[in-house]
Structure formats: C-alpha cells, structure tokens
Amino acid sequence: MWAPMKLRxxxxxxxxxxQLSPVEVGDGEDHISALPDDLLFLVLGRLRCFxxxxxxxxxxxxxxxxxxxxxxxxxRDAPFHFLETALARVPRPPxxxxxxxxxxxxPHRLASTENLLDTxxxxxxxxxxxxxxxEELFLVLPSLLRDSLPLELPCFRxxxxxxxxxxxxxxxxxxxxxxxxxxxxxxxxxxxxxDALLSGCPRLRTLRLSKVAFHKHVLSVNSPLLxxxxxxxARWIKHVNIVAPMLTQLTLSLHTYQELSISILVxxxxxxxxxCSFSWSFSxxxxxxxxxxxLQTAETQGHLPSLYIHGCMSRYTRHDEVGNFxxxxxxxxxxxxxxxxxxxxxxxxxxxxFMSHVLEINEIRCAIQRLHVDLERPLxxxxxxxxxxxxxxxxxxxxxSLTALEEVEISGFGGxxxxxxxxxxxxxxxxxxxxxxxxxxxxxxxxxxxxxxVYDIFKAYPTVQCYVRLxxxxxxxxQNCPSI
Numbered sequence: 047m048w049a050p051m052k053l054r055x056x057x058x059x060x061x062x063x064x065q066l067s068p069v070e071v072g073d074g075e076d077h078i079s080a081l082p083d084d085l086l087f088l089v090l091g092r093l094r095c096f097x098x099x100x101x102x103x104x105x106x107x108x109x110x111x112x113x114x115x116x117x118x119x120x121x122r123d124a125p126f127h128f129l130e131t132a133l134a135r136v137p138r139p140p141x142x143x144x145x146x147x148x149x150x151x152x153p154h155r156l157a158s159t160e161n162l163l164d165t166x167x168x169x170x171x172x173x174x175x176x177x178x179x180x181e182e183l184f185l186v187l188p189s190l191l192r193d194s195l196p197l198e199l200p201c202f203r204x205x206x207x208x209x210x211x212x213x214x215x216x217x218x219x220x221x222x223x224x225x226x227x228x229x230x231x232x233x234x235x236x237x238x239x240x241d242a243l244l245s246g247c248p249r250l251r252t253l254r255l256s257k258v259a260f261h262k263h264v265l266s267v268n269s270p271l272l273x274x275x276x277x278x279x280a281r282w283i284k285h286v287n288i289v290a291p292m293l294t295q296l297t298l299s300l301h302t303y304q305e306l307s308i309s310i311l312v313x314x315x316x317x318x319x320x321x322c323s324f325s326w327s328f329s330x331x332x333x334x335x336x337x338x339x340x341l342q343t344a345e346t347q348g349h350l351p352s353l354y355i356h357g358c359m360s361r362y363t364r365h366d367e368v369g370n371f372x373x374x375x376x377x378x379x380x381x382x383x384x385x386x387x388x389x390x391x392x393x394x395x396x397x398x399x400f401m402s403h404v405l406e407i408n409e410i411r412c413a414i415q416r417l418h419v420d421l422e423r424p425l426x427x428x429x430x431x432x433x434x435x436x437x438x439x440x441x442x443x444x445x446x447s448l449t450a451l452e453e454v455e456i457s458g459f460g461g462x463x464x465x466x467x468x469x470x471x472x473x474x475x476x477x478x479x480x481x482x483x484x485x486x487x488x489x490x491x492x493x494x495x496x497x498x499x500v501y502d503i504f505k506a507y508p509t510v511q512c513y514v515r516l517x518x519x520x521x522x523x524x525q526n527c528p529s530i
Contacts, residue, residue, distance in 0.1 A: 086112055118145040119178070126150060126167070133174040142204060146180035150187050165195050176200040181227075186211040197236075199243075203227065212236040224248070233258050244269050255280070265300075288312060296380075301325070308377040318343040318381040331371040333436050334400045335360050337391075339374075343381045352385035353410070357400055359393040359436065372407050379409045384450075386414040391422045395436040398468040405446050405475075415450050417472075421458030423487055442467045451476040455483045461490040466499055473507050483513045491517040 081089075086109070102109045119136060121129055129148060136143070148171075168187075175183065183205050201223040202208060208225070209232040224246040231247065232254040239261040244250065250269050256278040260266075263284040267275060272290040276297040283300050286308045293312040296319070300306075303325040320341040338356035342349075355375070388404065390397050401419070405411050454472060459465055473479065484500055504512040 080108075083112070083115075117141055117143050118147075119143060119180075120145075120147050122147075122149040123151045126171075129171055130174045133171075133178060136178055138177070143178045143180040145182045145184075146175055146178060147184040148175070148186065165197075168195055169198050169200075172197070173200050176202055179204045181205060182207045184209045199223070201225065206230065208232070210234065210236065230254075232256075237261070241266055241268070252276075254278075286310065296320070298322070306374075310377075310380055312380065315381060316343075320378055320380070322378065331400055331403050333359055333395065336371070336374060338389075339378055341378060341381065341383060343383060350385050350416070351381070351383040352387055353379070353383045353414075354387045354389070355404060356389040356391075357397075357404075358391040359395045359397070371403065375404070375407055376409060383413060384415045385418065386410060386416070387418045387420070389420045389422065392424075394424050395434065396464045397421065398464050398471065399436070399441045401468060402441050402444060402446065402471065405448065411446055411448055413450065414448065416453045417451060417455070419454075419456045421456065421460070421487070423458050423460065442471070444471070446471070446475040448472070448476040449478070451479055453481045454479065455485070457485040458487045459484045459490060460487045461493055461499070465490075466503065469500070469503060473503070473510065479507075479510050481511045481513075483515065485515045486517060488517045 102112070115137075119133075121132055124132065129150075172185075175185070179202065181204050183202055197212070202225060204227055205225060206227050207230040208228060211234040227249065228247045229249055230252040231243075231250060234256045235258070237259040238255070241261075244253075244267065247269070248271075250272055252274045253267065253269065253272060254274075254276040256276075258277075258280060260280070260283070263282050264287065265277065265280060265283055265285070266287045268287075268289045270290075271292050273292055274295040275288070275290060275293060276295075278297070278299050279301075280299065281301045283302050283306060284304065286298075286300070286306065288296075288310045290312050291314065293315050295317045296312060296315050298320050300322045302322065306322070306324075318341055321338070322340070323338045324336055335358045336355070337358045338354070340354040341352075342354075343351040386404075388401065390400070451472075454476075456469075459469075469484075472482075482504075500512065500514055504510060
C-alpha cells in the first residue's frame with residue numbers, strides 16, 4: 047500500500063492533487079458515438095482491418111453492427127480458415143462492396159497445419175469473394191509450403207480492377223467466364239494462360255504482369271481496347287505475340303535463353319520501354335553475342351529516346367548469318383529513337399566489324415543523332431592473331447550513310463590501328479557531324495602517340511569539333527575548337 051513520504055524535518059509530504067478543468071474531466075457524454083454515420087464509417091474504414099471494425103461493437107450500442115454496412119472490406123493477417131466465415135458475415139449488396147482486400151499472413155506467422163492449402167479451399171475462398179461482387183479486388187497470398195495449385199477464377203461481374211499476387215502458390219490461372227466491367231488487371235507471381243483469361247475481358251484497358259510465367263513460354267496478348275501493357279521480369283520466353291491496336295504505352299522486361307520470335311502489332315504506341323536480355327549466344331554476328339537490347343522512348347529530363355545494345359566477344363561461338371543478327375534487332379525497333387548506346391565487351395578483339403554491322407541497319411543509320419560507345423577492354427590488351435575471325439578484311443574501306451549523326455562519344459578508345467580505322471569510318475560516313483569526344487583508355491593515355499594520331503585524322507575534317515579526354519580526366523581540344 048502506498049504511504050506518504052516523510053521529510054527530514056519530520057513533516058509528512060501530502061499527496062499532490064491537481065484540480066482538473068471541465069474539459070479534462072468531461073461532461074459524461076459519448077461525443078464519438080454521437081457523430082453521424084458517415085463519419086463513423088470513415089473511422090472504421092481508416093482501421094483498414096475487418097476484424098478490428100467488428101470489435102468496435104464492444105465500445106457502445108451505437109457502434110454495434112456498423113461494420114456490416116462497410117463497403118470497403120480489409121482482411122489482413124487472418125487465418126485462412128477464418129476468411130470464408132468473415133466474408134459470409136458481410137451482408138450481400140446493395141449497396142455494392144467498393145473494395146475487397148485479402149492479405150494472408152506471411153508463412154512464418156502461420157501454424158504448420160495452415161501451410162497445407164489445397165485447390166478446393168483456395169477456389170472456395172474465391173467463390174465466397176465473388177458472391178460479394180466487389181468493384182475492386184486485391185488478393186495477396188504469400189508463398190506457402192504447398193506445391194502448385196490450379197486456380198479456377200470465378201466471375202467478378204462488377205469488378206473494374208483485379209490484382210492477384212499469388213506468390214508462386216498458384217501456378218495456373220484459367221478462366222472460362224467473363225469479366226464484363228474489368229478495366230485493370232494485375233497478376234503477380236503466378237503462371238497464366240492469358241489467351242483464356244483475356245478473352246473474357248472485353249473492356250480491359252490496363253494489363254500489368256510481374257514475375258509471371260506463361261503457358262508454353264509464350265507471351266501472347268490480344269486485346270482490342272488495351273491502352274497500357276506492362277510486363278516485368280518475364281523469364282524463359284520463346285515467343286512474343288502482341289496485338290493491341292489501341293495500345294499507347296508498352297513496357298516489356300524479358301529474359302530468354304534461346305532464339306526469341308517476336309510479332310508485335312501496336313500502331314498507336316507512343317511510349318515504349320523494352321528490355322530484353324539473352325543468356326546464351328543464339329543471337330549475334332561472328333564471334334560477337336547479343337547480350338542485351340533496350341529501347342526507351344519516353345523522354346525524361348536530360349535523356350532522349352534511345353536504343354541500348356550490349357555486345358560481347360566470345361571465343362567459343364560462331365554466328366555466320368548476318369541477316370539473322372539484323373532481324374533480331376529490327377524486330378524490336380517498334381518506336382522511333384535518336385540516341386544509340388553501344389556497350390561492347392571486346393575481350394581484346396577487333397570491334398569495328400560488329401559496330402559497322404549495327405550501324406548498317408536501316409532503322410538505326412537513318413535515326414541516330416547521337417552515338418555513345420562504351421568499350422570494356424581487358425586491363426592488358428593483346429592483339430589478335432593474323433587469322434582471327436573477329437576481323438573481316440573488307441570493313442575498313444566501307445562507308446555507311448549516317449545522315450542524321452551530329453555527336454559521337456567513345457569511352458575507352460585505344461591506340462590500336464583498328465581503333466583509328468573505326469574513327470575514320472565514322473568521320474567519312476557522317477556528313478553533318480559536329481562534335482566528337484574521345485575518352486582514351488588507360489593504355490592509350492600513357493602514350494603520346496594516341497592523341498597525336500587523333501588530331502592528325504581530324505585535320506581533314508575542320509568542321510568537326512574534337513575533344514580528347516585522358517584517363518586522368520584531363521580534356522584537350524583539337525585545333526578545330528578552343529581548348530577546354
């Protein structure tokens with residue numbers, strides 16, 4: 047029991063008692079419960095938890111039953127077996143449920159017996175959700191221990207937006223029903239048969255797919271009214287078939303380990319972000335492999351629409367058909383660009399022939415206004431043997447009509463003869479070239495001959511401003527322009 051403390055003088059310390067103001071004491075009225083229904087529903091909605099909204103009924107009689115009139119239902123971190131029971135307690139519309147969001151707990155928060163979901167229980171949950179006929183559906187199922195579960199997606203007749211994040215639980219999405227109001231569909235972490243699914247979505251405008259595996263490794267989209275398509279981190283793709291006459295925005299991020307066939311019909315597209323990476327050497331020219339191809343047309347601050355190509359020299363693979371290499375690139379040039387960025391891993395070999403074949407592609411040579419070349423060289427570069435297949439004999443004398451090229455920047459420019467052969471090829475092929483910047487490799491910077499040879503070449507091109515940057519960062523201007 048608490049007892050008053052004694053002071054050293056022997057007097058007792060009386061307990062302090064503060065006189066509370068009328069506001070602090072309260073007037074005994076339940077002001078929250080006196081709020082109108084619209085405000086109480088706003089309070090319940092801000093909880094973003096169906097179970098918490100139900101438990102507010104213990105606060106007062108005024109709150110009891112209000113949860114049943116909520117039109118936004120959030121079920122988060124509830125046991126799986128509780129979900130159907132909770133959905134059954136929600137009164138059927140009208141008014142319609144505007145939002146139904148279901149998040150299962152993460153695996154580490156579940157009992158071991160709850161990890162064993164089966165097809166029947168998952169499909170039963172979906173049917174229970176469909177009976178509420180929500181306008182928006184969000185379903186997130188974290189990765190559990192059960193292997194692949196086939197999913198039969200029921201009809202959500204009023205749904206305008208559906209997002210399914212299945213986290214590799216459900217490997218197949220099949221739908222033989224229609225979604226007459228659906229405008230936005232998002233699928234994450236699953237395997238999808240898009241042909242079956244999209245055929246029942248006549249009003250679809252936006253389709254987002256992230257880490258989705260496709261039936262028979264075929265990405266097939268045929269949607270007459272689709273305006274935005276986003277495919278993120280699609281792996282092991284063999285074929286891409288897209289028919290979307292109203293599409294204006296296209297984002298594709300693909301990875302393939304074999305030859306990739308592409309057929310795209312998007313005549314209205316305006317913004318394109320295309321990124322395709324290759325694991326093996328199915329696409330290339332000679333000993334060169336095509337490792338990555340990106341096309342970005344959406345202009346951002348300081349960046350123009352650009353095409354990015356990463357080529358890598360390999361000693362073990364030989365590609366003899368130039369036409370196939372060009373076709374691989376041409377199939378992906380579905381929108382205009384003005385900048386070409388080349389990243390070349392040379393491994394000590396001649397890179398001029400590969401560059402010349404890239405620049406000869408009609409859609410490239412007529413479009414590029416800026417050319418950026420990044421040469422990734424070995425620390426100690428050695429010359430090729432006389433019979434090395436990396437250097438055909440006829441590329442040095444050719445001329446390519448680069449009619450729009452105005453600016454060139456080459457990083458890692460070396461002091462070998464084939465480096466200067468490429469420099470001469472670009473200069474005689476670009477009649478309106480205005481500026482060229484050469485960033486010398488470490489080896490070339492250590493030699494005075496490299497810079498002298500560059501200046502000697504540019505004497506024949508007085509209208510081109512030439513800048514040479516050493517590996518130390520120092521920049522020197524040629525006699526054609528002021529020094530920097």
